Amino acid sequence: MTRVRDLMSPDxxxxxxxxxxxxxxxxxxxxxxGSLPVCGQDGRLVGVLSQADLARHDDAAHVGVVVGEISEP
Structure with a gap:
């Protein structure tokens, strides 16, 4: 059985x-x-920001820049 710790990002x-x-x-x-944990001022987890969130909540011109930056090797 594969466990989460075997696939997760340690850093x-x-x-x-x-x-x-x-x-x-x-x-x-x-x-x-593909995503980043989001912490509040007290350092506690308050959410997760995904690539889709970045694209969905930004203007069209900036989405292209963001997607281009994320997609670069």
């Missing part, structure tokens, strides 16, 4: 809920991840 990158979408997109690209 977890997180963003603060006050960080910009640009900063989050850079982390996604730099670490080649």
């Amino acid at each position: 977890v990158q997180v963003v603060a809920e006050t960080d910009s979408l640009t900063a989050a997109a850079r982390l996604v690209r730099a670490h080649d991840v």
Whole structure:
């Protein structure tokens, strides 16, 4: 049986809920991840930001830039 720990990313990158979408997109690209845990001011998990979230909640011009950055090798 495969366990979650066998597939998970051990070096977890997180963003603060006050960080910009640009900063989050850079982390996604730099670490080649599909989502980022989002922490509140107290350091507790408050949500998860996915690549789809980045694309869905941004203007069309910026979505192209974000997707391009994420897709670069």
